[in-house]
């Protein structure tokens with residue numbers, strides 16, 4: 001493992017994988033913040049100490065909370081495949097400059113996707129960032145299959 005970490009591409013991958021995973025993890029606290037700020041809870045036990053009138057108000061969805069949840073869900077759909085495919089890609093021994101280009105574009109695209117989603121920026125800004133991120137993962141998947149295909 002320590003030897004593997006001496007490989008520059010693996011180190012670059014680890015860096016960008018952690019950046020996008022931490023970004024994704026932060027969607028949880030952002031959801032919680034919005035729940036408290038907007039008064040929107042989804043479980044009876046979360047509002048157990050409130051009066052029944054308050055409970056009725058608080059046990060409701062709020063568009064801002066749902067937006068962050070959808071953004072988080074979209075991260076799960078895209079960042080998990082990036083981490084799995086990206087690790088395999090890093091192990092195929094690509095050129096460092098090409099690998100860095102993949103990792104940087106993906107990280108930039110996903111950070112922009114979050115800004116576009118949370119900030120409700122006009123489309124196609126979010127769609128384009130999603131497509132760019134997905135193309136990076138497909139490009140890495142192509143290289144992995146091209147290198148190791150064994151059916």
Ligand SMILES: N[C@@H](CCC(=O)N[C@@H](CS)C(=O)NCC(=O)O)C(=O)O
Nearest residue numbers: 070071073074077126127128130131
């Ligand atoms: N599961 C996604 C698949 C397609 C997708 O990821 N589209 C991008 C660009 S429009 C997106 O940001 N979708 C919004 C979302 O996943 O909530 C969806 O339901 O939209």
